[in-house]
Structures are given as C-alpha cells and as structure tokens.
Amino acid sequence: MSILEIDEAIRHYALSLINDYGIDPYERVICYPKTGHDLGLPSEEYVLIRGPEILLTCIYHGYIGQAFTVSPREYSGRVIDVLNMDLGEISNRGVFYAFLNALFRSLGLVDKTVHCRSYEPVKCGMKLANHIIAKYGVGKRVLHIGYQPGHVEYLAYILKDNLLVTDLRNDTVWRSKYGRLVYDGLFNENYIGVSDIVLVTASSIVNKSFWNIISKAYLLGKKTYLYGVSASAITYFLNKYTPFKINVFCPYAK
Numbered sequence: 001m002s003i004l005e006i007d008e009a010i011r012h013y014a015l016s017l018i019n020d021y022g023i024d025p026y027e028r029v030i031c032y033p034k035t036g037h038d039l040g041l042p043s044e045e046y047v048l049i050r051g052p053e054i055l056l057t058c059i060y061h062g063y064i065g066q067a068f069t070v071s072p073r074e075y076s077g078r079v080i081d082v083l084n085m086d087l088g089e090i091s092n093r094g095v096f097y098a099f100l101n102a103l104f105r106s107l108g109l110v111d112k113t114v115h116c117r118s119y120e121p122v123k124c125g126m127k128l129a130n131h132i133i134a135k136y137g138v139g140k141r142v143l144h145i146g147y148q149p150g151h152v153e154y155l156a157y158i159l160k161d162n163l164l165v166t167d168l169r170n171d172t173v174w175r176s177k178y179g180r181l182v183y184d185g186l187f188n189e190n191y192i193g194v195s196d197i198v199l200v201t202a203s204s205i206v207n208k209s210f211w212n213i214i215s216k217a218y219l220l221g222k223k224t225y226l227y228g229v230s231a232s233a234i235t236y237f238l239n240k241y242t243p244f245k246i247n248v249f250c251p252y253a254k
Contacts, residue, residue: 145213
C-alpha cells in the first residue's frame, strides 16, 4: 500500500461520512495560513518561525482543523471540492488534511485539532520525556523524526545516546542540537531498524513521507507515536479501519 492509496481510502471514508451524516457537500470551507509568530512560540528554533512550514488553518461549520505544510495557500471552496482535490499536489494536501481534521472534529470523532501556543511546545517536550521514561524506562533507543526543539531538548537530557534525531532541512541536518547530532531524514527507514520507539512528526502526512515510515515501523514491531495536530483525522481512520495501531502524542492541542 502507498501513501496515495491511504489518501484514497480516507477520501472515500470522508465521502461516506458526508452521506451518512447528511452533510451539505456545498457548504463552504475557508483556509488560511498562520505562522509561529501568530502562536507566540518561544524561539526561532521552531519550524513555524524559521520556515519553510506554515500552519494551515481550515474552518468548517464553525470548527477548526489545522495541518503543517510547506506549500500554504488561502482557500475558499465547497466541501465536495476539497474532497475531490488532487492529492498529488502538496498545496492541496495541506487543505485536504486540515479540512478533514475540522470535519472529524465537527462529528465528534476527534478532539484535538488546534495547535498549542506560547511555551506549551516546551512543556510538551517535558511531558513527552516523562511519558517515555515512565512507560519504557531509560534503556530504549528512541528515534525522533522531525526536529521539534522542545521535544529534543528534554529527550536528549534524559536519554542521551539513546536518542536519535532526524530532519529534512538542510540547515538542521548534520548539526548538533542539544548535544545530539541531527541525521538526514532521507534515511529514516535505516534508523527505524536500530530503534525501539519511533516518534514521527505529523507533518509527514502532508509531505508524503508518512507511509514509508509508518509501514516500516509496523513491520519491525516498533512502538510508534505521531506528534502534532496534523495527525488527528488520519490516525482515527487508521486505528479504526486498519491493522495499524498508532499512538498520538499532542497533549496541549486544543
């Protein structure tokens, strides 16, 4: 199965929800980008401030859904138009998954679809480190896919050499962050093989690297977590209708 097949499966599921819940397919959806400055994030280290990712916000029926994307755009259209978008285009994927998060929230299927603010990403790192230690101890090797500074700071402090960090940004890869060298995310599948726990940025859903990561971790029996608001709808779908059982860690999302 490929990421495009997952896209099609969740698209058909969303279309079935439109029918089952009697949703007006012509209701308007409005989307617009937000930056890290809008959220009051605490440092330039966060990708929403330094770029290139932007948080795309979609409003449907009074509900908000968000997703990270490197190709943000303003959008105003109908529900049916969003659900029939070409998902080969990155700019469409951000709109599609942000909208799905809003749609699923409007139906009560998910509840955390709005990004945290201010110093909450730092507190998220503290909480994540405490969760890993409490559940698995300090002896497990953790792979953190995607550079989230709040996470990496506290995981590095506790796990030390048992933490691997990867990213896709040229200005982050092969640099030291909180005492850990950031490896190239193009080789994530290799790093999964030598890790016990895999923490995956939900941005991978929009940038299309998600499926290769998740399927590799599943085949190797790794404990897998998605972190970030982009994950809400797709993890609900995968956990309910596929063999995959993916944990979501996003404690300060609203």
